[in-house]
Amino acid sequence: MLLADIPYPQKTYTMQGLSAGVAFYFRARLVDKSGNQSPWTDFIRGESSNDTSWILKAAGDQFLSAETGKRLQSQIDFTNEAALENAALTGAVVQRQLKENGEMRAEILEVRTTQLTDRQALAEKLEKVQVDVGENAAAVQTKATAVFDIDGNGYGIYDIGAGVKYKGQFYQAGVAVGAEVKNGKVETHFAVRANQFTVVNPSNDKLESVFMIKNGQVFIRDAFIDMANIRQLVVGDEIKSANFDPRNKTGFRLDMKTGEEVRYGRGRSGYWVETNNLKQLFDNNGRLRIRMGFW
Helix, strand or coil: CCCCCCCCCCCCCCCCCCCCCCEEEECCCCECCCCCECCCCCCEEEECCCCHHHHHHHHHHHHHHCHHHHHHHCCCCCCCHHHHHHHHHHCCEEEEEEEEECCEEEEEEEEEEEEECCCEEEEEEEEEEEEEECCEEEEEEEEEEEEEECCCCEEEEEEEEEEEEECCEEEEEEEEEEEEEECCEEEEEEEEECCEEEEEEEECCEEEEEEEEECCEEEECCCCCCCCCCCCCCCCCEEECCCCECCCCECEEEECCCCCEEEECHHHCCEEEECCCEEEEECCCCCEEEEEECC
């Protein structure tokens, strides 16, 4: 299958949308202006990157530059001035409930905006609850936005943000769901902003944490993985095959603490037990046949 014609002086070709760690084999030939063709080159192996650090950075930068990523990065406005000023300029519908008592303040704000121009249509709804006590404040905000223009670019985004302002520092968590199209390319996103993301399972009338991302590290209680590409592996206790059974003498086990390795063959035909200083071969009846090392 012909992949591409690359006219001179170009000399590169980029394949888009590949999964990580996928290998292909390529060959090339020259074709002059008269259509004369050179022989094909030998096949050359090419593989998409499986460098997790690079992929996370590249994909993360791409997401943060998208509209959904920008929304997730935006901070809650604890002053409400920008929202009210923008509402006044656009003719938005504002509903506001406010109570104040000295340094204490409680507010519920809702802003509904619809806009039409000769190039774009926009609909947006913002809801926010906020309390202030002195210099400290807490707020929860939801915002739904739908935008499309006559060039075929648009997006729909819904986000939830919760934040506190405490001793002059701002802390925020949020969730954003978005679908957007730009220059004919469609992207969909579901993103979470938090220093801890937890999934709990109700078990025996209590909630049990089974999955957690905390400060950039992932913790999983139990997992089944069909295929895994791992650049570096640190094992605390043991590695063993699914069929490891000392009674039936099947499978393989490596004890990472003692270094002992047990390998059973097929048909209960014998097995090896190996440590750093001793290697032993047993028959299918458990009788020692070979012993090498020192003891």
